[in-house]
Amino acid sequence: MNLIQKGDLEWIAFENLTQSGMVRHGFTTRRGGVSTGYYSSMNMGFSRGENREAVAENYRILAKALELDETAFVATQQTHTTNILQVTAADKGCGVTRARTYQDVDGLMTNEKGINLVIFGADCVPVFLLDPKNRAIGLAHCGWKGTADRMAEHIVRQMERAYGSNPEDLIAAIGPSIGKCCFQVDDPVVNLFRKQIAFADDIIFEDPTEEGKYKIDLWETNRRLMADCGVKNIEIAGLCTMCDTQRFYSHRKMGEKRGVMAGVMTLI
Numbered sequence: 001m002n003l004i005q006k007g008d009l010e011w012i013a014f015e016n017l018t019q020s021g022m023v024r025h026g027f028t029t030r031r032g033g034v035s036t037g038y039y040s041s042m043n044m045g046f047s048r049g050e051n052r053e054a055v056a057e058n059y060r061i062l063a064k065a066l067e068l069d070e071t072a073f074v075a076t077q078q079t080h081t082t083n084i085l086q087v088t089a090a091d092k093g094c095g096v097t098r099a100r101t102y103q104d105v106d107g108l109m110t111n112e113k114g115i116n117l118v119i120f121g122a123d124c125v126p127v128f129l130l131d132p133k134n135r136a137i138g139l140a141h142c143g144w145k146g147t148a149d150r151m152a153e154h155i156v157r158q159m160e161r162a163y164g165s166n167p168e169d170l171i172a173a174i175g176p177s178i179g180k181c182c183f184q185v186d187d188p189v190v191n192l193f194r195k196q197i198a199f200a201d202d203i204i205f206e207d208p209t210e211e212g213k214y215k216i217d218l219w220e221t222n223r224r225l226m227a228d229c230g231v232k233n234i235e236i237a238g239l240c241t242m243c244d245t246q247r248f249y250s251h252r253k254m255g256e257k258r259g260v261m262a263g264v265m266t267l268i
Contacts, residue, residue, distance in 0.1 A: 001237045006065045008032040009042070010247075014173040016235045017265075020132050024066045025265040027126060027175040027237070029247045032065075033058040035259060043249075043259025045120055046095075050259070059096055068116050068266055070097075075118040075262075077103045080145045082154045084108065084138070086162055087115055106146055107155045109138035111163050113267045122249040123241050125218050126175035126263035127152050127226075129159060136163040137265050144189065147218050148196045152225040167230030175263055176248055179240030180205070180217040190214050199224055 002013045009032025017025050033042030034057045039050045044062075046055050063070035074087050075095030084107035085091075092115060094100045108117040109129075117139045119126055124143035131137070140146070140155040159165040184207055193216060194200040203221045207213040219236050226234055241248035241261075249258040 001235060001239075009061060009065050011065075012176060012237055012239070014128065014235045014237070016171050016233055017128060017130055017173055020130055020171055022132055022135065022267060023130055023137060023265050024068060024268055025128060026062075026066055027263045028062065028261045030249060030259070030261070031247065033061060038254070038257040039259040042261075044118075044262035045260035048259055062262070062264065063116075066264065068264070069114060072114055072266075073097065073116040073118050074108060075100070076105050076108060076120065076141055078106050078120060078141050079104045080143050081106050082146060082149050082151045084140070084155055084158045086110065087117060088112060089115065091115070106151065107138065107140040107158070109136065109155065109159055109162065110267070111136040116264055116266045119263045120260045121175070121177060121241070121263065122251045122258060122260045123178040125177040125222050127155065127222055128173040128175065128263065128265055129155060130171040131159060131163060131165040131169060132171060133169045134163045134165055135267060136165060137267055139263055139265055142218070142222055144183070144185070144216070144218065147221050148192050150196065150225055152222045153229055156226055156229045156231060167226075168232055170231045170233065172226055172231050172234040174219055174222055174234065174236045176237045176239040176241050176261070177218060178242050178250070178252060179219065180215050181240055182242040182252065183216050183218060184210070184213050185216055186213055189216070197221060
């Protein structure tokens, strides 16, 4: 994992994806945009209530820095589902420069060059996938509910079906999100994970600071979900968004008065 700066803009990039030479990608931080107030300064979400032109300018800033076509972004419409959209050139601009033609989509994948897939996060786990043999990419938004519903597994299987991807060939990355250090939950969430995740006892821990509370390791859960599918090359950023709200937005710490980061990836 590398922290990259270009002017005031700062983003996270993954060594395994960069070394492939097949994608341009990044996960934004709060830094380098034109947003003001509690959105400051690189808010990537049009649905947060901020002036639309400020968010649009943030996309233009990101496109210039990553050498992307600013008209070719395609963004999720996240509602904590496991729905995955197979994106084509006809979708370019959806969710950024024009209205979406879909809804309830938490994952995107494509095998077409020059399409900038976009997912959002402000504690939720962003998962990046590249198939270097069949030249396909996928992005998945894995909040705690999506993680419990095994979204990371779903997108691996969808890439298998759509593009013939072999999980052993995939290059994967898990971006900045809430860490085990901060993700405190109670019985209903624990019970859901135990119902849905076969290895739940390996990723749930009693919180010694508060009776009846637990911590869940979402990074390891998503890593295991992909590893159990056969994915071997998985890089984890290891950066907790709730621990560092100078660099990241965090829903748990900041509530609704915040922006969102974006995970972006494009086949080149």
